[in-house]
Amino acid sequence: xLHIKCPHCGMRSQNEFSYGGDASIKRPKLNKxxxxxxxxxxxxxxxxxxxxxxxxxxxxxxxxxxxxxxxxTATHEIFNTYRADxxxx
Amino acid sequence: xxxxxxxxxxxxxxSNHENWDLAWKDPTPKEEYDxxxxxxxxxGLATAYxxxxxxxxxxxxxxxxGWIGGGNVGRNTTIIRSNYMHDENALFSEFGxxxxxxxxxxxxxxxxxxxxxxxxxxxxxxxxxxxxxRGNSMRLNGIDAVxxxxxxxxxIIPMADFSENVRFxxxxxxxxxxxxTARHDAVAWGYARQADSMGVDIxxxxxxxxxxxxxxxxxxxxxxxxxIKTKKVGLCVAGSTNILAEKLNMTLPIETHLLQACVxxxxxxxxxxxxxxxxxxxxISQSDKGEMVMGGDLDGYNSYSQRxxxxxxxxxxxxxxxxxxxxxxLKMLRTWGGIMDMSMDGSPIIDKTHIxxxxxxxxxxxxxFKATPASGWTFAHTIAQDRVHELxxxxxxxxxxxxxxxxxxxLGTKTWIS
Numbered sequence: 001x002l003h004i005k006c007p008h009c010g011m012r013s014q015n016e017f018s019y020g021g022d023a024s025i026k027r028p029k030l031n032k033x034x035x036x037x038x039x040x041x042x043x044x045x046x047x048x049x050x051x052x053x054x055x056x057x058x059x060x061x062x063x064x065x066x067x068x069x070x071x072x073t074a075t076h077e078i079f080n081t082y083r084a085d086x087x088x089x
Numbered sequence: 090x091x092x093x094x095x096x097x098x099x100x101x102x103x104s105n106h107e108n109w110d111l112a113w114k115d116p117t118p119k120e121e122y123d124x125x126x127x128x129x130x131x132x133g134l135a136t137a138y139x140x141x142x143x144x145x146x147x148x149x150x151x152x153x154x155g156w157i158g159g160g161n162v163g164r165n166t167t168i169i170r171s172n173y174m175h176d177e178n179a180l181f182s183e184f185g186x187x188x189x190x191x192x193x194x195x196x197x198x199x200x201x202x203x204x205x206x207x208x209x210x211x212x213x214x215x216x217x218x219x220x221x222x223r224g225n226s227m228r229l230n231g232i233d234a235v236x237x238x239x240x241x242x243x244x245i246i247p248m249a250d251f252s253e254n255v256r257f258x259x260x261x262x263x264x265x266x267x268x269x270t271a272r273h274d275a276v277a278w279g280y281a282r283q284a285d286s287m288g289v290d291i292x293x294x295x296x297x298x299x300x301x302x303x304x305x306x307x308x309x310x311x312x313x314x315x316x317i318k319t320k321k322v323g324l325c326v327a328g329s330t331n332i333l334a335e336k337l338n339m340t341l342p343i344e345t346h347l348l349q350a351c352v353x354x355x356x357x358x359x360x361x362x363x364x365x366x367x368x369x370x371x372x373i374s375q376s377d378k379g380e381m382v383m384g385g386d387l388d389g390y391n392s393y394s395q396r397x398x399x400x401x402x403x404x405x406x407x408x409x410x411x412x413x414x415x416x417x418x419l420k421m422l423r424t425w426g427g428i429m430d431m432s433m434d435g436s437p438i439i440d441k442t443h444i445x446x447x448x449x450x451x452x453x454x455x456x457x458f459k460a461t462p463a464s465g466w467t468f469a470h471t472i473a474q475d476r477v478h479e480l481x482x483x484x485x486x487x488x489x490x491x492x493x494x495x496x497x498x499x500l501g502t503k504t505w506i507s
Contacts (some may be wrong), residue, residue, distance in 0.1 A: 001398060002398070073391045
């Protein structure tokens with residue numbers, strides 16, 4: 001079982017969270033012409049690589065906040081967790 | 090190639106079975122091939138077999154990182170069916186059902202195809218209506234479908250929970266009598282043996298490390314056992330699709346997820362059908378050895394680990410016990426996981442790509458095993474003719490940008506919400 005450190009609540013079991021997918025995907029900017037390719041990349045296309053993966057989780061049975069988690073997709077090691085609005089360099 | 094028959098069995102018994110030929114050779118890679126298939130799973134082996142058999146292309150190599158039978162072809166729950174509503178999936182899968190029925194004779198290898206029927210249980214009136222609609226669609230496409238009421242289901246699977254006060258009472262079910270199971274290892278071995286006998290090189294323990302692409306054309310691949318020249322490459326690597334796509338600078342509508350399965354200790358025959366729970370995601374059948382073979386949901390987050398996580402297993406088995414309470418008495422024998430290429434609409438991709446000579450076969454989600462023959466057959470056609478067959482025309486890569494999704498189960502883009 002994964003143990004995820006919610007930046008708001010502390011270390012909690014995976015059972016309290018729900019998954020939200022790749023956190024590096026950015027929605028195309030509003031009020032500008034958006035090509036089909038840009039929409040395609042935003043809605044469907046994912047890198048989904050082996051190794052470090054920045055992803056969204058929601059602490060659904062806790063504070064209900066969305067958070068970002070940096071996790072290894074092969075070993076499940078969690079390197080760091082962030083608030084959803086934190087910019088990650 | 091030595092034919093497998095009762096006479097050969099008797100003959101070899103006299104010499105203590107020490108003189109059988111190897112089922113397939115262990116060649117060193119040649120410098121050049123007409124077609125290279127990356128991935129020696131069921132789909133890759135079937136593709137090579139049909140390239141040789143249907144298109145007379147035998148200068149073919151299968152490049153496999155691990156060993157034959159070690160990937161998803163040996164990790165699935167062996168269910169074969171074509172109970173789809175949408176034409177693309179239905180016609181493709183029903184074409185595959187025909188290949189399944191002939192497979193043991195065709196490959197001279199007993200794949201133990203057992204058309205025992207699959208029952209999808211319904212737990213509400215609305216679900217019965219949805220199943221009636223799906224069943225009608227299936228029958229219009231020439232697929233057998235029978236809508237069963239509660240009493241009819243009870244006659245077939247009396248061990249399920251038919252009590253009145255359960256959370257998800259059984260209202261009835263949709264049955265495809267011609268669906269069933271087959272021995273998955275035999276499918277891999279049968280295809281490998283036949284492909285090898287027609288001249289295909291099966292190269293195991295060989296990892297693809299890169300591609301030679303110039304001016305939008307594929308010229309060869311780089312592997313851990315040297316470079317190989319070829320004009321045509323077929324990608325058939327399931328959960329590793331994204332890793333190879335990155336080497337080609339492609340981003341695909343695919344996420345790699347872990348799917349678990351498990352078997353109980355062997356027990357006496359109790360279940361002679363495949364049954365799926367309709368109020369969640371759980372399926373069960375009984376193997377010839379007597380084990381109850383079970384599976385269900387993805388682990389729920391991107392994963393390459395090939396090892397399952399217990400919360401998902403617990404969730405899946407809770408559904409199983411709700412459906413068939415006797416399961417709680419059984420001991421678990423084995424659990425395992427495989428990495429799935431989850432496409433964004435739940436349907437596969439068999440298509441050409443923007444790179445000349447590069448062909449893509451991926452996105453099999455929960456249903457890769459049953460598609461093995463049809464996938465190999467259509468992929469071989471796509472590679473040999475350099476154009477898609479009408480059976481896989483719908484499984485295009487660009488359907489996501491054009492909006493022609495094949496959204497069979499309404500899972501939409503969130504493959505992990507199921």
